[in-house]
Amino acid sequence: MDADRRLNESEADKALRDLFRTSGHVEAPAGLDARILQRIAVAPKPVLKPEAALLPKWVWGAMVVGLVGLTIFLLANSSATEPSVLSPYLQSIPSFSFAGLFSSPWLWMGCGSLVLLLGLDVVLERKRLVMRRAH
Amino acid sequence: MNEHEAIALAARGDHNAFAWIIGEYKHMVHTASYRILRHREEAEEATQDTFVKAYQNLGGYQGGSKFSTWLFSIAYRTAISQLRKRREGTASIDDLGAHEPTERETLSVEAGDRTAALTKALAQLPEEDAAIVSFYYLEEMSVEEIVTVTGLGASNVKVKLHRCRKRLLEILQHELKEETWTLIAD
Numbered sequence: 001m002d003a004d005r006r007l008n009e010s011e012a013d014k015a016l017r018d019l020f021r022t023s024g025h026v027e028a029p030a031g032l033d034a035r036i037l038q039r040i041a042v043a044p045k046p047v048l049k050p051e052a053a054l055l056p057k058w059v060w061g062a063m064v065v066g067l068v069g070l071t072i073f074l075l076a077n078s079s080a081t082e083p084s085v086l087s088p089y090l091q092s093i094p095s096f097s098f099a100g101l102f103s104s105p106w107l108w109m110g111c112g113s114l115v116l117l118l119g120l121d122v123v124l125e126r127k128r129l130v131m132r133r134a135h
Numbered sequence: 136m137n138e139h140e141a142i143a144l145a146a147r148g149d150h151n152a153f154a155w156i157i158g159e160y161k162h163m164v165h166t167a168s169y170r171i172l173r174h175r176e177e178a179e180e181a182t183q184d185t186f187v188k189a190y191q192n193l194g195g196y197q198g199g200s201k202f203s204t205w206l207f208s209i210a211y212r213t214a215i216s217q218l219r220k221r222r223e224g225t226a227s228i229d230d231l232g233a234h235e236p237t238e239r240e241t242l243s244v245e246a247g248d249r250t251a252a253l254t255k256a257l258a259q260l261p262e263e264d265a266a267i268v269s270f271y272y273l274e275e276m277s278v279e280e281i282v283t284v285t286g287l288g289a290s291n292v293k294v295k296l297h298r299c300r301k302r303l304l305e306i307l308q309h310e311l312k313e314e315t316w317t318l319i320a321d
Contacts, residue, residue, distance in 0.1 A: 016304075022250070026170075029175070029179050035183060044191065
């Protein structure tokens with residue numbers, strides 16, 4: 001009677017796993033560690049790669065230049081007696097009072113949610129590190 | 136020293152910490168390379184290349200997967216690339232003297248040497264498949280981990296494992312005496 005016919009999949013897996021475990025690894029040649037370390041000694045040092053920024057530096061630069069330019073333009077035109085070409089557009093931008101901003105419950109609820117989510121992120125990150133260390 | 140500390144120190148260029156990592160993983164990496172290349176000297180070269188690449192790229196290891204999985208993926212790609220170079224070149228495995236039997240391989244299969252029978256059985260599988268079954272049965276990797284290491288699809292890995300299991304059982308049954316195989320299966 002064929003052995004493989006007697007074995008179902010899990011039995012075959014167990015038998016093969018035992019066989020692989022008994023046979024073990026192919027032993028690495030003697031002196032391999034030293035030869036690798038010798039190569040590493042002359043190899044370039046590992047580079048810690050920082051995470052790539054979401055926005056490249058030139059975008060931030062362009063945004064700053066644009067913002068400064070707009071501010072200067074607005075300030076220069078604010079004293080003009082005649083309305084500028086931008087006046088109709090500027091008037092259409094909705095405005096609000098900063099004084100009333102801090103009394104808004106939405107602001108405080110938003111801040112509260114932000115703190116809660118950041119706190120949760122810190123807790124989960126710590127838990128992940130502990131689990132990784134345990135492995 | 137634990138693995139986490141060793142990785143952190145080695146990523147900053149600490150050779151002692153990296154020596155610790157080599158000591159922990161050299162047999163595993165060498166086994167994976169040997170299963171693919173089936174040639175001692177080439178497997179050693181691939182093992183060395185794997186550790187050098189790992190050292191230079193440790194900064195890129197984010198800890199998202201197990202370190203062993205990350206290292207095995209480098210080892211697998213390095214050995215496969217070396218195998219492809221050999222196939223593209225003129226040198227065949229025979230030219231490289233791969234069939235020079237090792238001490239283990241010369242042991243009589245008739246005498247029921249399980250290790251020799253397994254080595255012989257693995258040699259009859261395609262190189263990539265031999266590595267995959269080794270990952271599954273020896274390193275006890277999950278299908279998901281093998282997918283990460285090899286870059287193959289999960290269904291492809293499952294099909295390969297199924298076929299290899301069947302083929303290995305056929306070869307082992309033939310190589311080992313019936314009573315020996317029964318003992319293993321029990």
